Amino acid sequence: MEMEAVPALAVVDARFVAGDAAALSVAKTLSLSGSDFTVTDAATGAVVLRVDGVLFSLRRRCLLADADRRPVLTVQESAMVMNRRWKVFRGESTSRRDLLFTVVKPSAIQLWGSTKVSVFLASNDAEQASDFRVTGSYHDGACAVSLGDSDTVIAKASKATPLSPPCSNHFRHFIEHLVGVLLDLTQKLFRAQIDRRFSVASALLGKNAYSVTVNAGIDYAFIVALVVVLDEMHFQP
Numbered sequence: 001m002e003m004e005a006v007p008a009l010a011v012v013d014a015r016f017v018a019g020d021a022a023a024l025s026v027a028k029t030l031s032l033s034g035s036d037f038t039v040t041d042a043a044t045g046a047v048v049l050r051v052d053g054v055l056f057s058l059r060r061r062c063l064l065a066d067a068d069r070r071p072v073l074t075v076q077e078s079a080m081v082m083n084r085r086w087k088v089f090r091g092e093s094t095s096r097r098d099l100l101f102t103v104v105k106p107s108a109i110q111l112w113g114s115t116k117v118s119v120f121l122a123s124n125d126a127e128q129a130s131d132f133r134v135t136g137s138y139h140d141g142a143c144a145v146s147l148g149d150s151d152t153v154i155a156k157a158s159k160a161t162p163l164s165p166p167c168s169n170h171f172r173h174f175i176e177h178l179v180g181v182l183l184d185l186t187q188k189l190f191r192a193q194i195d196r197r198f199s200v201a202s203a204l205l206g207k208n209a210y211s212v213t214v215n216a217g218i219d220y221a222f223i224v225a226l227v228v229v230l231d232e233m234h235f236q237p
Contacts, residue, residue: 008217009154011100011121012073012090016221024048024220026157026210026227036062037231039224042211049221051075051228060232063092064225073100073225077232086229101131101222103229115143117230134226145226155214155223157230 010017023042039049047067054061064073071092078085084105090098099122106116115137118130129148136143145155210227214220 009219009222011219011222012225013219013221016219017217018214018220019216021216022212022214022220024212024214024224026212026224028209028231037224037228049224051224061094062228064221064228072221075225075228075232078102084233086232088225088229102127103226103233105233115230115234117226117233119145119226132226134230143230145223153215154218155212155220155226157210157212157223157227159210 008014008017025040025042027038027040029036029038036053037051038047039051040047049067049072050065050069052063052065054063060077062075063071064075065071074089074092074094076087076089076094078087086103087094088100088103089095090100101122102120104118104120104127106118115134117134118127119132119134120127121131124131131148132145132154133149134143134145143157144153145157146153210231212220212223212227214223
């Protein structure tokens with residue numbers, strides 16, 4: 001499926017709609033929550049968005065902020081259907097009146113390598129037909145965001161290929177072991193569940209970095225929020 005020109009679309013805010021196609025780098029950063037990301041302009045390296053996970057919360061939740069750390073969105077897992085339904089709200093709110101859209105994984109079990117996720121805008125109460133959908137293979141690094149059930153692609157996300165660190169396998173295993181020990185200690189101190197596979201260890205070893213291409217006229221904050229939800233759905237327990 002090829003990227004196609006579509007009318008300007010601002011799901012979050014018009015200030016995140018660029019006149020030209022946007023190429024972004026989304027990288028998971030070191031954190032206790034395991035849900036922190038830094039989003040940069042792939043061409044300039046400038047930070048455009050940040051995602052901060054909420055450590056002590058009954059539900060998994062994270063806050064998306066702009067480059068000046070002003071709150072833009074709150075992404076929260078639904079209490080009713082664990083890890084299959086996520087809601088995205090305006091600002092720091094989790095109130096129904098501030099709901100922007102809902103991301104739904106139709107089945108708790110999907111074939112390995114297969115990704116199929118539906119996105120419903122807040123106005124779509126019936127949820128009979130999706131407003132957007134994400135398909136492809138998130139594990140293999142080839143996902144596309146499309147309009148409804150059409151083949152019109154508005155954005156693509158793929159795993160970035162990290163540079164191999166200049167170290168031997170022995171040193172690499174030592175670092176992984178050290179990270180595991182530190183995380184075990186941190187977990188005991190803070191009594192918080194930490195995903196050791198994709199928090200500190202992954203950041204140190206160059207994993208969990210994504211390249212995102214957003215069509216001209218498409219709200220890139222909306223697309224980044226989808227990337228964050230997909231990461232949570234696929235890589236968190």
